[in-house]
Amino acid sequence: GAVVSQHPSWVICKSGTSVKIECRSLDFQATTMFWYRQFPKQSLMLMATSNEGSKATYEQGVEKDKFLINHASLTLSTLTVTSAHPEDSSFYICSAQRGQGTYEQYFGPGTRLTVT
């Protein structure tokens, strides 16, 4: 158990367009999901914490108007990159926590975004 999926696995979009990435917990309910960004050969950088039914909490330096996060249900969180630019090209990974007050995070397979 504890499987997290992401869709799409890769996407190419033109500069100025918006892209939506979905993160789903397939076999458990996730009250909290996290969104990370990873540059090549670098570590994971936490972008925001998403709690079901409430506004996401963004890390310092992350533009909330650019990276829109919605956690509409206990199994789905979405990240929308608005007005994407080439510098937004990156590997975006979500993770989900099973239950409140737990440490374990289960990661999705990631989404490769390329903005041309």
Add this chain to the structure above:
Amino acid sequence: QQQVKQSPQSLIVQKGGISIINCAYENTAFDYFPWYQQFPGKGPALLIAIRPDVSEKKEGRFTISFNKSAKQFSLHIMDSQPGDSATYFCAASPDTGGFKTIFGAGTRLFVKA
């Protein structure tokens, strides 16, 4: 104080050898210390994790050694195999603040056949 320092940056080990990756932290509020394995183009996968009330945890060929007084912990991979070649991240989570995870910089392990 929120950093987790990981070393080495890269590591080459012969097949059958022991791979050792070290991490250090400052924040005493960290209460959970996982290790993740990541293959290229994939998301991280939880490998093994430890709480500070124990000094060692072993799961198969993977062992975490934890030194609370020194604020250090390490991952030992026994009998390293070419299939272990991946990037390994240590991490730490505090017992407050939503259980966010702070990741180390990562270690790229290559096991030579």
